[in-house]
Amino acid sequence: MSDIIERYNRLPLGNICDANDRRGSMDPAIKPVDPTSRVAGPAYTVRCHPGDNLAIHKAIAEAPAGSVLVIDAGGFTGGGHIGEIMCFACMQRGIKGLVIDGTCRDADDIQALGFPVFTRGFNPNGTVKETVGVTDVPILCGGVRVCPGDLIVGSRDGVAVVEQEKIGEILAKAEAIAAKEDRVVEELKQGRTTAEIYQFEKIL
Template sequence: MPTQEQLATLQAFGTATIHEAQGQMGAMASHIKPLDPSRRLVGRALTVDCYPCDNLMIHYAITQAQPGDVLIIDAKGFTEGGPWGDILTLAAHKAGIKGLVIDGMVRDAETIIEFGFPVFSKGLSIKATNKAQPGRVNVPVICGGVTVNPGDIIVGDRDGIVVVSPGRVAEVIEASQAREDKEDRMRQQLEQGKTTLELLNLDPVLERIGVR
């Protein structure tokens, strides 16, 4: 498993950088957005497969969590109910859970933001949900169009969510740093008067498509 130092290093990179560094893989769909864009997130995936408009398995999953986990909930994209709110936020915090990513809705947004708990979701719904249907915990799920396995590393920021296989963390950190260094050099060259066409060697492309 990745070390805490590795997780902190990974979190320091933007999700866009990580996505590019691992071959443009692992990015959740853009409809998964942060409730509070100022909050960043990194941790191990604790996955939940739950029935639409039912949060029984979410309550159960919190009791199975380890400190440092991030809840990844496949809520089937259901938008007419908010299976997560302020009570579950407090329960998750007390269990040491780092944050929530749900392909579904949440509610009690103002309280959650004030609490400082990172939440990424499709949006908001004030409607209540049931607590009656079965589901599964710690199994592969689909969230935001991406397969997430238990123990995958989840990184979130203002731009979105990216999933990293734990076995690739060291490699992704190295590639992310290389990309950051390359972009730093590009910024310096732009300050010196270079153009992006020059730096990215785009003139041949423009000529090929007849723009030049």
Template structure:
């Protein structure tokens, strides 16, 4: 196949039950559970009042200023998919606006993540699925190609592969490698429960904070 013109089928590795479980876990805990190594650049932020999303990655690689292959990705999308788009971090042109997002909704996609810009920024927050992006510009894209679909890409400083689990909320986006999603889940559930107990202790003023002084002493501090 010719480089720059490859289109592969979409892939799904994670069960819908696992996806639903991740949709109830904050990205902060998921990120901590993976040693903070799989969080996207904080510049990629949500443009939606309710940005919680979890789904299977459809990966798209478009050159800056072009969204031809993104149009094909929309038609391959199935319910539960998240379109993840690498445009090289360019924010001078917007590959995504109201028409693109509306077509994604038509196909049942649950979100979009763009290492680039959007337009129609007053309308996108009113639509039913969240979009995460770096910025806003009114300047649109051409549809000339090249571009690739369902290949490994870089987005927000993180490698994303077709079928990886994409989770986003108000804090940003984290990528869970698809082969780790099921095995990681018990650890994350335990972290959620542990944090809930800690917050309850803080509210009840029964929290033990002696670890702070001990940590400082262990590192050689004097006070």
């Protein structure tokens, strides 16, 4: 699986989404704290009560190394569910990154840590710790259904979800698309136009 994840990490997110028939792309409002962030790994899912981050603490303790925490916080933006300490705790546990349909805080510190966080926004207010919530169940994040074990791929372009049973199939398609685009670039260097290469001349 590590080889597959590394191959996904090398691909442009657009190639992955095209191979996935333009499905699985989260709401574009969910963006990386650090624009240079990149993450790929199997989802460990969390559904927490909006404005309550207790379930996230539970998930950090449970999630296997190499996973990406994917958190349904109901799009709540009234407080930061995640901050520097929790991100550092994730790193210590071997968690590769975090996606939250909600907000975080400590953006500068998170960026300095180098831990990939994809969030709907920022709010310096804290959250309560009262409701346990649930982990390792199907959730909705950024408008996309995410099941435990689905592959999460995030970059500056956004976050995409690949269903677990399609990980190999989508990888092969995405690599073929990337190889085709490399050939297009070579043809452009030789002086051809995109209209010629894609045979758009007949409709232009």
